[in-house]
Structures are given as structure tokens and as C-alpha cells.
Amino acid sequence: MSKRPVTVIDIAHAAGVSKSTVSLVLRNSTLVNETTRAKVNETIRELGYVYNRNAAKLRGGGSEVIGIVVNDLTNSFFAELAVGMDMVTQSAGFVQFLANTGESLDRQREVIASMREHGMAGLILSPARGTTAADLKPLVAAGIPVVVVVRAVPGAKVSTLISDSEGGTREAVAHLLEQGHRRIAFLGGFADTAVFAERVRGYRAALESAGIAVSDGWIFDSAPSRAGGITAATAALAHADHFTAAICFNDAVAFGACDGLRAHKREPGLDFAVIGFDDVIEAKSAVPALSTVSIDPQGMGRRAAQMLLKQINAGQAEAETIISAARLVLRDSSGGRIATPKEAAA
Amino acid sequence: MSKRPVTVIDIAHAAGVSKSTVSLVLRNSTLVNETTRAKVNETIRELGYVYNRNAAKLRGGGSEVIGIVVNDLTNSFFAELAVGMDMVTQSAGFVQFLANTGESLDRQREVIASMREHGMAGLILSPARGTTAADLKPLVAAGIPVVVVVRAVPGAKVSTLISDSEGGTREAVAHLLEQGHRRIAFLGGFADTAVFAERVRGYRAALESAGIAVSDGWIFDSAPSRAGGITAATAALAHADHFTAAICFNDAVAFGACDGLRAHKREPGLDFAVIGFDDVIEAKSAVPALSTVSIDPQGMGRRAAQMLLKQINAGQAEAETIISAARLVLRDSSGGRIATPKEAAA
DNA sequence: CTCATAATTTGGATCGTTCCAAATATCAAG
DNA sequence: CTTGATATTTGGAACGATCCAAATTATGAG
Structure with a gap:
């Protein structure tokens, strides 16, 4: 049986003061004499009093x-x-x-x-x-x-x-282009979200400004999770255009994509470049360390x-x-040489 | 300016009933007439009333x-x-x-x-x-x-x-022994926790019942995180006894250990066996899929x-x-052949 | 010792809801 | 119409802490 909880009144009674004084002590007011404060505090500890925030909130102050x-x-x-x-x-x-x-x-x-x-x-x-x-x-x-x-x-x-989803993605894709990649897939994310749309916009913008036409078939949406990344990567590997790099909706997808690549005997950072988005804490320590758009x-x-x-x-x-702002952080997963068409088709 | 919140009394007033009736409606009581209930509910919606659980809790009922x-x-x-x-x-x-x-x-x-x-x-x-x-x-x-x-x-x-930390670990180590491993490290976990002690106990028990003496040097404690796993694995690889397998404090450590192994050119599941503990959702889809003690x-x-x-x-x-109960789930990370002493020393 | 001033302390009244006992409305049968 | 039962509705009185204005006590100068 949980007994009736202790209230300010109980404290007041036990300490021989009024409930108002107890309240003052609780609120750490300077108006109260040090001696009484000590006595009240001791009684509070003694009786195992628990402050009732509901009652307090009801009367006055804002919530915390x-x-x-x-x-x-x-x-x-x-x-x-x-x-x-x-x-x-x-x-x-x-x-x-x-x-x-x-x-x-x-x-x-x-x-x-x-x-x-x-x-x-x-x-x-x-x-x-x-x-x-x-x-x-x-x-x-x-x-x-x-x-x-x-x-x-x-x-x-x-x-x-x-x-800055759009800018971050654009920067990441621009980097892949600089490295010489031409067939770059976009992996993961729910297609009906604004963030997805923005990241895809950055992806398209970068490719188009390099004179590369993007077909919708290059975009593989999926759940924005590790499992989704595996699905998307698997689909991408089966695509007729043999991709040599991928920009991922987020890091979870990127990790999944790495798993998916390995399952198909491609090594991320070695013969396939992968860039994520977010920069979660594991990105730095994963193997290969994940290149990603850091948003901290x-x-x-x-x-x-x-x-x-x-x-x-x-x-x-x-x-x-x-x-x-989003900042591109280059680590290992985006490195390596570019796979030859033959390898990419393997 | 956030205006004064609407109360039951406001509702009562607006709907032309008493506050008690409004209270009854709020609590879905059967005592109230359907017509009044409808009227009150409409007023509630109209005035944008928000139930004040603090007041309610103060008076009577338990928390939810x-x-x-x-x-x-x-x-x-x-x-x-x-x-x-x-x-x-x-x-x-x-x-x-x-x-x-x-x-x-x-x-x-x-x-x-x-x-x-x-x-x-x-x-x-x-x-x-x-x-x-x-x-x-x-x-x-x-x-x-x-x-x-x-x-x-x-x-x-x-x-x-x-x-069942002890039993689970014992089972996992027994499996590694069956596979022929003899030098098995224990990686990760804070040494001052009870769970750590139990898992180590299971580890020791399994090895000792196979006639293998465990030195304290085989146990590499660390933070129970991915980063800790990398640290522990790196330390283990530097040890004079060349381990061919490791049981990890948990899956996070196991993932980190895999990262650490790869960073030293050892491939988990191929020439080094790794078993985790927990069976988190990524264990199944990681590459290699993580063998682990599942506790769901x-x-x-x-x-x-x-x-x-x-x-x-x-x-x-x-x-x-x-x-x-804990159940050993065998996937890929514990497979592969056992590294020769020469490889293990590499 | 007295009185003003400062330092403490203290009873209500109050917050928004629920509960209770009691009041009122409704209805069916006599 | 009554009457008794049944169905609804309704004013307080809580709940536990805060706030205010007023009361009490301590302090100190004259």
C-alpha cells in the first residue's frame, strides 16, 4: 500500500512553521531566516518529501x-x-x-x-x-x-x-565528378519528403552543370535506413548503366550501401565511391571511413x-x-580508382 | 501574447451547463445525456479547449x-x-x-x-x-x-x-572452440560492471572446461561502443598470443572490432572469427552478417x-x-578458416 | 525604553479538475 | 394527477503549492 504522500503542510506541522514558510524554503527565497531554512530542510529530508510539481504548475509558474x-x-x-x-x-x-x-x-x-x-x-x-x-x-x-x-x-x-541539403549534395556530387566519375546513382530516402526533393535537386544540378543528363532511373528511393541502403544499392548494381559512385540520402543508407556493395563483391572506397549525408558519429570510425556531408x-x-x-x-x-551550412568531409569511402566498365558490370 | 487558457468553466458557461457536467463529458461518463454530450463536445472543439492533466492529477486519479x-x-x-x-x-x-x-x-x-x-x-x-x-x-x-x-x-x-549473460557467452565460446579456435580474446565492455563480470565468467568457464588457461591479458576492456571495439581489437592484434577469434561484449563492440580488423588487413569471418552479443537490428544486414548471442x-x-x-x-x-534466455545466432562473422600462426602474426 | 524600520512569518484566496451528496427532470404505472 | 423510480444535472469541498497583503518579531538609533 503506497501511503499518502507527504505535503508542505505535513512539513510545516512537523517543523513548527507555516506552510508559507515551507513554500519559501522550497523556492529558495532569500526572505527566510537561515536557521528556519535549515530546520525545514532537515524535516523535508526526514519525511521524504517529494515536491508536487502539478500542484505548483496549477497555481502559478510556467512549466520547465x-x-x-x-x-x-x-x-x-x-x-x-x-x-x-x-x-x-x-x-x-x-x-x-x-x-x-x-x-x-x-x-x-x-x-x-x-x-x-x-x-x-x-x-x-x-x-x-x-x-x-x-x-x-x-x-x-x-x-x-x-x-x-x-x-x-x-x-x-x-x-x-x-x-542546406541541396548545396551539400551538390558539393558532394561535384567532388565525385572531379574525381572522374560519370555514372553516379542517388540512393535511398523516401521520395515524398521535401528533404529528399532538395537533395535530389542538388544531385541533378551538379550533374547537369557537368553536361550529364540524369534519368529518373538513376534515383533509387528506399527507406532511409541501413536496410533501405542495402536494397537501393542492390537495385543500383543491377542497373544497365554501370554506376561507379553513389551519393546517399543519409549515412544510414550509405552504411547499408557499403554492405550491399560488399555482398556483391565490390569494395566501397576501392572500386566504388560512396558518399553519405549527416556525419553521424560512426562515420569517422567505420571501415572504410565514410565520406559524408557533415551537418553535425x-x-x-x-x-x-x-x-x-x-x-x-x-x-x-x-x-x-x-x-x-553543410560541409563535405572526405574520408575513405569516396576514394579509390574508378572501376572500369568491365569491373562495374561484374 | 498567449491568452489565458480555456477551462472547464468557460466551456460550461458557453454550453449552458455546469462544470460538473463538462467534467462528466470529459471522462466519457455514461451518466450524461447524449444531446448534452454532443453540445458540450462541440463547444470544446469550438473554444479549442486543452485538458489540464495537472489539475486532474492534483485532485484524484493516478498518472498515466x-x-x-x-x-x-x-x-x-x-x-x-x-x-x-x-x-x-x-x-x-x-x-x-x-x-x-x-x-x-x-x-x-x-x-x-x-x-x-x-x-x-x-x-x-x-x-x-x-x-x-x-x-x-x-x-x-x-x-x-x-x-x-x-x-x-x-x-x-x-x-x-x-x-543470461554467462550462459550466452559460454555457448558462444564453446562454438568457437568446436570450430577449432584456441586463442580467443574477450573484447570490450567496462570492467566494473556486473554484466561484464558475468560475460567474462562465461568466457572463462568455456575455455577452462576445454583445458585452456585464460590469462587476464586475454581480456581487453573498453567503452562498450563501436569506437571502444576498434581500440580493443587493435590492442588484441598487438598481443603476443596471436588470437584467431574474439567474443565481444556487445554488438557495437563487435562492429568496431570488425572495423579494427579490417584496418589491420584481417577480414572478419574469413581469417578471424567475431561473435557479438545483443543481436541488434543491423547484425543481420551488416557485412559480414554478425554472429551474435541474441537477446532480442x-x-x-x-x-x-x-x-x-x-x-x-x-x-x-x-x-x-x-x-x-540468450540464443546463439550463427551468421557469417564467425565462419571462415582458422588463421595460421604466420597469418595471425601478420 | 520607545518608536521606526527592516527582517521574517503567516493565514486565506486561488489555480482547474474531480468527487460527492443532493437537487432536479423525466417517465411509467397506478 | 400522484408517486416512486430512474435518469440527469449541479453546487460546493477537496487536492497541494503559490502569492499577496497583513501580522509578527528582531534590530537599532535616539
């Missing part, structure tokens, strides 16, 4: 929890993003509650609704596929600060932090959290959109 | 959020564990709040305290390194159901779900959640400890 909702925790990009946010929100004295939607819009709605009911100071959302401005409307109407990361939500009047997931998480905190503190800042 | 605290979200084992828990808690109508401690005891204390203050129905904890029974004492004293997973907390009177992370998450729900519903079940 910020909600973080991501669409795919099993992708380490998001795990790192969350860790970056953690650093910032934690040192600002907020608690973060993290929820995973697994790309389900229903789940996302539920989770956000639940967080609202619990009262949150702000929300950082990496939206599930298909999220619309209407989903965010009630939040902004209620004046709850929202920062959207990774994927923009078109039409929503909220602060947004995305990375942890840093992005930190920045997103800072944007949110600014909004929370400012009461109401207007929505700003930041497109953070 | 369960806390999940894990020690390393960037390890996909835990991400999958969390996803498994999600499935169960979600369909039981609970909301889950997930927090990451990153192996910090301070952070863990903070996070658990904060969750308590917010009022949680129960907690699933994958404890940070060094967690003691004293950390959990207040929770159980307050009658809050707790389930500890992955790592047991010695002396704590809470339900525990761990996997998602399934484990589901089971942990079920244990917690049972405890929550039962009011107070006594602490049970479940050691779930």
Missing part, C-alpha cells in the same frame, strides 16, 4: 519541461540530435521529455497532445512524414514556442532549423535547443528559419 | 505516464529496447517519457527526481554504471513500481529483467513493459527477477 519529438530514434542521427539538445536544455534547468513517433502521424498527434496536456514550455519537433501546418497550428495559436528541425513544415509559422547532428541539436530557449525567454520571438 | 530511463541512447540496443517498450505501453494507454543519462549517475538522479515530481505511474530503468540499491530505495518506499532492465542493481528490491532487444523491451504494467495494475506485486 520541454518536449522533444523525433520521427526515428533507431537512426543514430536522431539519437545524436537528442543528445545535443539534452546538453543545452539540461544546463538551462529544463527537463526534456523525449518521444519517438516512428514516422506515424497518429502517434505524433497523440504524443504532442499528451505533452500539451501535461503542460510544456516548448517543443522541438522533427516532424513525421506528412506533417502539415495544420498539425502545428493549435500550438502556435496557444503561444507555445515550437522549433521544427531537420524537415521543414511548409506554411507553418514556426522557427525552423534545417540544413549534435551541434544541430544544440542550436535547435538554443533557438527554443531564446523563444521561451523572449516570451514571443517571431519565427526564424535557419539553414545551417 | 511511465518513465523510461536508459543509459546510452546512442547505442542502438537501447533505442530498440525503447521501441519495444513503446509498443506495449502505448497500446495500454500510457504515455512514455524517455530520458537518456549517458552513464551519468548525477543525471540519472536528476531525471528520476524530476519524473517523480511530475508524478509517474511507474519507471523502467536501465541503470547507469554504479547505480546502487540506495538510488532506488525512495522509489520503492513510495510504492512506485520499478522495473530494472539489462543490468541488475544488487540488493534492490525491484523487479528485474536481465539476460525489442522483445526484451516489450517484456519489461509488460512486467511494469502488471505491477501497476496489481497495485503491488512483489519483485520478480527474470533471466531471459
Whole structure:
């Protein structure tokens, strides 16, 4: 039987002061005498008192929890993003509650609704596929600060932090072209997302400015996961144009692509160039080390959290959109010589 | 300006009923007339009312959020564990709040305290390194159901779900011995954890029952991460006894070990056998596919959640400890022929 | 010792919901 | 029409902490 929880009144009674004084002690007010503070604190420890934030929130102050909702925790990009946010929100004295939607819009709605009911100071959302401005409307109407990361939500009047997908991809493909590659595939990603469209746009732009016509058949969409990367790479290897390089939707896909290549006796970084996108922590230590477009997931998480905190503190800042630069990091997976047509057909 | 939030009283006023009736509608009571229910519901939608769970919780009912605290979200084992828990808690109508401690005891204390203050129905904890029974004492004293997973907390009177580390490792090493390996290293893991001790115990037991003496020098501890695996593998390769196989603390270490082997021109699954522990989702699709001791992370998450729900519903079940079986899954990384001493020394 | 001033302390009233007992409306049968 | 039962609805009184204005106590100068 869990007994009735201890309240301020119990403390007050036991310490021989009033509940108001106990409250003052709890809030670390300077108005209270050191002697009484000590006595009260001791009683608090003695009785095993647990602060009831619900009651407190009901009466007065704002919430100190910020909600973080991501669409795919099993992708380490998001795990790192969350860790970056953690650093910032934690040192600002907020608690973060993290929820995973697994790309389900229903789940996302539920989770956000639940967080609202619990009262949150702000929300950082990496939206599930298909999220619309209407989903965010009630939040902004209620004046709850929202920062959207990774994927923009078109039409929503909220602060947004995305990375320069188009520019990053263009730069990566330009590098492959410089190395002499001509038949470059685009692997992975859900075709119906804005991020996918942007990365493909960068891919096309780079190839076209080199005078290479891109057929739709060069683009192999798939789930943006390691498994999806394997599928996409396998499909690409079976294609009549024998690719010698690939730019991948993200690092997870790139790792999968490497697996897929090896399964078909091609060695990434040796006779097939692979470039990823994100720069997750494993990219550096994998073998071969993954060349990738770095958007610094942890840093992005930190920045997103800072944007949110600014909004929370400012009461109401207007929505700003930041497109953070992407930087090509060359490691081993994009190196090696270019496969001859014969090898490529093997 | 965020305007004053809408309350039941506003609804009551607008719909021409009493606040009690609105409350009844909110709680889906059968006591209320269909016509009034419809009218009230419409007003609720119209005014954009948001249920205030804090107020509700203050007055009466139990919480419907369960806390999940894990020690390393960037390890996909835990991400999958969390996803498994999600499935169960979600369909039981609970909301889950997930927090990451990153192996910090301070952070863990903070996070658990904060969750308590917010009022949680129960907690699933994958404890940070060094967690003691004293950390959990207040929770159980307050009658809050707790389930500890992955790592047991010695002396704590809470339900525990761990996997058969010793048996699993013993089985894996026995398999390597059967294949003819004699010099087998143990790679990765923090040496001061109970799980590490158990896995090492299984490792020693298997080798000793084959008449092989294990020197402490065969055990290479490291962070239980991909990066740690690289470090451990590199150290092992430099050892005077030329190992031909390794059992790894977990899959992350095993992946890192594969990377480390390749960096030294040894091919896992071909001339060096590697076995992991966990069976994370990538194990199947990696190249080479990872042989590993499967403990089914998602399934484990589901089971942990079920244990917690049972405890929550039962009011107070006594602490049970479940050691779930581990099963050796043979894939490619443990295959291949055994390197000759000369190769092994290369 | 007195009085002003500063330092502490303290009872309500209040936040938004639920619960309870009691009030009221509805209905069918006598 | 009553009457008794049944179906709905409804005012408080909680819940636990905060805030405010007012009360009490300590401090110090004259």
C-alpha cells in the first residue's frame, strides 16, 4: 500500500512553521531566516518529501519541461540530435521529455497532445512524414514556442532549423565528378519528403552543370535506413548503366550501401565511391571511413535547443528559419580508382 | 501574447451547463445525456479547449505516464529496447517519457527526481554504471513500481529483467572452440560492471572446461561502443598470443572490432572469427552478417513493459527477477578458416 | 525604553479538475 | 394527477503549492 504522500503542510506541522514558510524554503527565497531554512530542510529530508510539481504548475509558474519529438530514434542521427539538445536544455534547468513517433502521424498527434496536456514550455519537433501546418497550428495559436528541425513544415509559422541539403549534395556530387566519375546513382530516402526533393535537386544540378543528363532511373528511393541502403544499392548494381559512385540520402543508407556493395563483391572506397549525408558519429570510425556531408547532428541539436530557449525567454520571438551550412568531409569511402566498365558490370 | 487558457468553466458557461457536467463529458461518463454530450463536445472543439492533466492529477486519479530511463541512447540496443517498450505501453494507454543519462549517475538522479515530481505511474530503468540499491530505495518506499532492465542493481528490491549473460557467452565460446579456435580474446565492455563480470565468467568457464588457461591479458576492456571495439581489437592484434577469434561484449563492440580488423588487413569471418552479443537490428544486414548471442532487444523491451504494467495494475506485486534466455545466432562473422600462426602474426 | 524600520512569518484566496451528496427532470404505472 | 423510480444535472469541498497583503518579531538609533 503506497501511503499518502507527504505535503508542505505535513512539513510545516512537523517543523513548527507555516506552510508559507515551507513554500519559501522550497523556492529558495532569500526572505527566510537561515536557521528556519535549515530546520525545514532537515524535516523535508526526514519525511521524504517529494515536491508536487502539478500542484505548483496549477497555481502559478510556467512549466520547465520541454518536449522533444523525433520521427526515428533507431537512426543514430536522431539519437545524436537528442543528445545535443539534452546538453543545452539540461544546463538551462529544463527537463526534456523525449518521444519517438516512428514516422506515424497518429502517434505524433497523440504524443504532442499528451505533452500539451501535461503542460510544456516548448517543443522541438522533427516532424513525421506528412506533417502539415495544420498539425502545428493549435500550438502556435496557444503561444507555445515550437522549433521544427531537420524537415521543414511548409506554411507553418514556426522557427525552423534545417540544413542546406541541396548545396551539400551538390558539393558532394561535384567532388565525385572531379574525381572522374560519370555514372553516379542517388540512393535511398523516401521520395515524398521535401528533404529528399532538395537533395535530389542538388544531385541533378551538379550533374547537369557537368553536361550529364540524369534519368529518373538513376534515383533509387528506399527507406532511409541501413536496410533501405542495402536494397537501393542492390537495385543500383543491377542497373544497365554501370554506376561507379553513389551519393546517399543519409549515412544510414550509405552504411547499408557499403554492405550491399560488399555482398556483391565490390569494395566501397576501392572500386566504388560512396558518399553519405549527416556525419553521424560512426562515420569517422567505420571501415572504410565514410565520406559524408557533415551537418553535425549534435551541434544541430544544440542550436535547435538554443533557438527554443531564446523563444521561451523572449516570451514571443517571431519565427526564424535557419539553414545551417553543410560541409563535405572526405574520408575513405569516396576514394579509390574508378572501376572500369568491365569491373562495374561484374 | 498567449491568452489565458480555456477551462472547464468557460466551456460550461458557453454550453449552458455546469462544470460538473463538462467534467462528466470529459471522462466519457455514461451518466450524461447524449444531446448534452454532443453540445458540450462541440463547444470544446469550438473554444479549442486543452485538458489540464495537472489539475486532474492534483485532485484524484493516478498518472498515466511511465518513465523510461536508459543509459546510452546512442547505442542502438537501447533505442530498440525503447521501441519495444513503446509498443506495449502505448497500446495500454500510457504515455512514455524517455530520458537518456549517458552513464551519468548525477543525471540519472536528476531525471528520476524530476519524473517523480511530475508524478509517474511507474519507471523502467536501465541503470547507469554504479547505480546502487540506495538510488532506488525512495522509489520503492513510495510504492512506485520499478522495473530494472539489462543490468541488475544488487540488493534492490525491484523487479528485474536481465539476460543470461554467462550462459550466452559460454555457448558462444564453446562454438568457437568446436570450430577449432584456441586463442580467443574477450573484447570490450567496462570492467566494473556486473554484466561484464558475468560475460567474462562465461568466457572463462568455456575455455577452462576445454583445458585452456585464460590469462587476464586475454581480456581487453573498453567503452562498450563501436569506437571502444576498434581500440580493443587493435590492442588484441598487438598481443603476443596471436588470437584467431574474439567474443565481444556487445554488438557495437563487435562492429568496431570488425572495423579494427579490417584496418589491420584481417577480414572478419574469413581469417578471424567475431561473435557479438545483443543481436541488434543491423547484425543481420551488416557485412559480414554478425554472429551474435541474441537477446532480442525489442522483445526484451516489450517484456519489461509488460512486467511494469502488471505491477501497476496489481497495485503491488512483489519483485520478480527474470533471466531471459540468450540464443546463439550463427551468421557469417564467425565462419571462415582458422588463421595460421604466420597469418595471425601478420 | 520607545518608536521606526527592516527582517521574517503567516493565514486565506486561488489555480482547474474531480468527487460527492443532493437537487432536479423525466417517465411509467397506478 | 400522484408517486416512486430512474435518469440527469449541479453546487460546493477537496487536492497541494503559490502569492499577496497583513501580522509578527528582531534590530537599532535616539
